[in-house]
Amino acid sequence: MSSRFPSALTRRRFLAGSAAAGAVLPLGPAWADTHRTFTLRAAPGRARLVPAPWGESDVWCYGGTVPGPGLRVRQGDRLRIEVENALAEETTVHWHGLRVPNAMDGVPHLTQAPITPGGTFAYEFDAVDAGTFWYHPHQRSFEQVGRGLYGALIIEEAEPPRVDRELLWVLDDWRLTQAAAIADDFGGFHDKSHAGRLGNTVTINGRVPDAVPVRAGERIRLRLINAANARIFALDFGNPAPRIIALDGQPVAPHAAPGGRVVLGPAMRADLILDVTGARGTTTSVTDRFSARDAYRLVDLTVVETRLRDAPPDWPMALVPNPLPEPDLTRALRHAVTFTGGMMGGMVERQMGLAGGGGMGGMMGGGMMNRMHDGGIWFVNGVAAEGHILDPLLVLERDATHVIAMTNATAFHHPIHLHGHSFRVLSRNGAPTARREWQDTVLMAPRERVEIAFVADNPGDWMFHCHILEHQAGGMMGVIRVA
Ligand code: C2O
Ligand code: CU
Numbered sequence: 001m002s003s004r005f006p007s008a009l010t011r012r013r014f015l016a017g018s019a020a021a022g023a024v025l026p027l028g029p030a031w032a033d034t035h036r037t038f039t040l041r042a043a044p045g046r047a048r049l050v051p052a053p054w055g056e057s058d059v060w061c062y063g064g065t066v067p068g069p070g071l072r073v074r075q076g077d078r079l080r081i082e083v084e085n086a087l088a089e090e091t092t093v094h095w096h097g098l099r100v101p102n103a104m105d106g107v108p109h110l111t112q113a114p115i116t117p118g119g120t121f122a123y124e125f126d127a128v129d130a131g132t133f134w135y136h137p138h139q140r141s142f143e144q145v146g147r148g149l150y151g152a153l154i155i156e157e158a159e160p161p162r163v164d165r166e167l168l169w170v171l172d173d174w175r176l177t178q179a180a181a182i183a184d185d186f187g188g189f190h191d192k193s194h195a196g197r198l199g200n201t202v203t204i205n206g207r208v209p210d211a212v213p214v215r216a217g218e219r220i221r222l223r224l225i226n227a228a229n230a231r232i233f234a235l236d237f238g239n240p241a242p243r244i245i246a247l248d249g250q251p252v253a254p255h256a257a258p259g260g261r262v263v264l265g266p267a268m269r270a271d272l273i274l275d276v277t278g279a280r281g282t283t284t285s286v287t288d289r290f291s292a293r294d295a296y297r298l299v300d301l302t303v304v305e306t307r308l309r310d311a312p313p314d315w316p317m318a319l320v321p322n323p324l325p326e327p328d329l330t331r332a333l334r335h336a337v338t339f340t341g342g343m344m345g346g347m348v349e350r351q352m353g354l355a356g357g358g359g360m361g362g363m364m365g366g367g368m369m370n371r372m373h374d375g376g377i378w379f380v381n382g383v384a385a386e387g388h389i390l391d392p393l394l395v396l397e398r399d400a401t402h403v404i405a406m407t408n409a410t411a412f413h414h415p416i417h418l419h420g421h422s423f424r425v426l427s428r429n430g431a432p433t434a435r436r437e438w439q440d441t442v443l444m445a446p447r448e449r450v451e452i453a454f455v456a457d458n459p460g461d462w463m464f465h466c467h468i469l470e471h472q473a474g475g476m477m478g479v480i481r482v483a
């Protein structure tokens with residue numbers, strides 16, 4: 001590999017090494033000798049988000065970098081992560097998408113006492129599923145994540161598909177001032193009641209990216225993580241279209257993204273196989289087309305001279321499924337969840353034939369305004385969450401299959417996340433999905449109805465919330481109890 005590789009974008013991949021890296025995964029559950037220990041220190045720091053002439057920005061981050069250290073282990077390893085809080089406020093760490101025991105889930109007050117400034121907490125759990133995951137605070141996450149507290153958690157398959165190279169892109173979206181400082185208007189009412197805190201600067205691995213050099217003919221596994229508070233990406237890689245092999249860490253039958261766009265709401269991940277077919281010297285752009293009006297070029301891929309092969313390899317790309325319990329739809333217990341609220345929500349509720357009441361806008365009654373200003377902007381089955389201690393929205397019988405029929409009766413998109421489980425996405429607006437993909441966060445379009453199914457095999461109280469962090473802070477959150 002020439003010295004031009006790896007690019008800046010790959011540099012963080014192995015920052016958090018471990019003593020036994022490269023050890024062979026033992027057979028069976030005898031995992032005691034595969035402990036991986038990490039330390040994560042959450043603290044204020046400085047990061048160069050944007051190139052000169054701008055300077056560095058003040059951030060909050062793990063381990064002094066944005067993103068924080070990439071934690072990389074093998075499926076079946078046991079992780080121990082000691083978190084030190086050097087922030088001036090309480091924090092916790094949530095392991096997004098991992099099926100961990102409830103006490104390790106990092107939800108303040110609900111699953112643990114928040115880590116006080118100067119305090120520590122040790123998280124310990126098994127890496128049950130292989131895949132692309134991430135970690136972030138769950139305390140005031142709209143500000144803590146928004147200032148840079150997040151990192152990748154990669155769990156390697158015992159037998160990963162053959163590729164020439166792997167890249168990890170952690171996407172983020174920042175609202176920066178002209179002086180490259182993070183605008184400190186977190187939690188503003190407009191962001192909460194509309195599409196969340198959209199920024200003006202998109203970064204890959206904590207930097208506005210330079211062109212990424214790729215080699216003619218090479219096969220790349222690209223892991224994508226959307227760590228933004230609110231921005232939804234719809235990435236168009238041009239031709240040939242990459243194949244999606246995993247969503248939210250979970251294997252999916254390899255396929256080209258529908259409509260040529262890899263759509264990632266906040267917190268969502270995708271693993272792609274990218275075959276570079278262009279000739280030396282050519283550049284292809286990755287374009288974010290989520291907003292037709294504001295499409296922009298995210299990054300360029302530039303083909304450099306080394307030619308690895310003349311045609312794409314015929315190596316298999318399908319991943320081995322993770323050990324997820326398969327829902328039994330013939331015996332499923334059914335539940336309904338309706339999301340309401342936000343700007344123009346009342347109008348949508350009336351159009352959808354719902355009673356109306358959660359939404360503001362249209363005719364904004366005085367009662368509604370009062371309710372809004374009490375803190376509730378978004379409602380889950382009519383309730384706006386305050387804090388993390390909540391009466392359960394649903395109580396699910398343990399080890400049974402549950403189908404949740406969700407209705408987005410609002411004028412906005414919402415990436416809905418369930419802790420502690422992955423679920424199959426069964427249908428959208430009544431039509432079965434093509435691949436019944438496993439997800440932990442499902443993006444719902446305005447007025448959309450989505451059905452998900454899963455076996456509730458992980459006991460405890462689990463957060464269920466919109467991952468647009470301003471919506472979460474505005475009440476779009478509930479607790480699902482598995483008992
Ligand atoms: Cu990634 Cu409850 O969060
Ligand atoms: Cu939302």
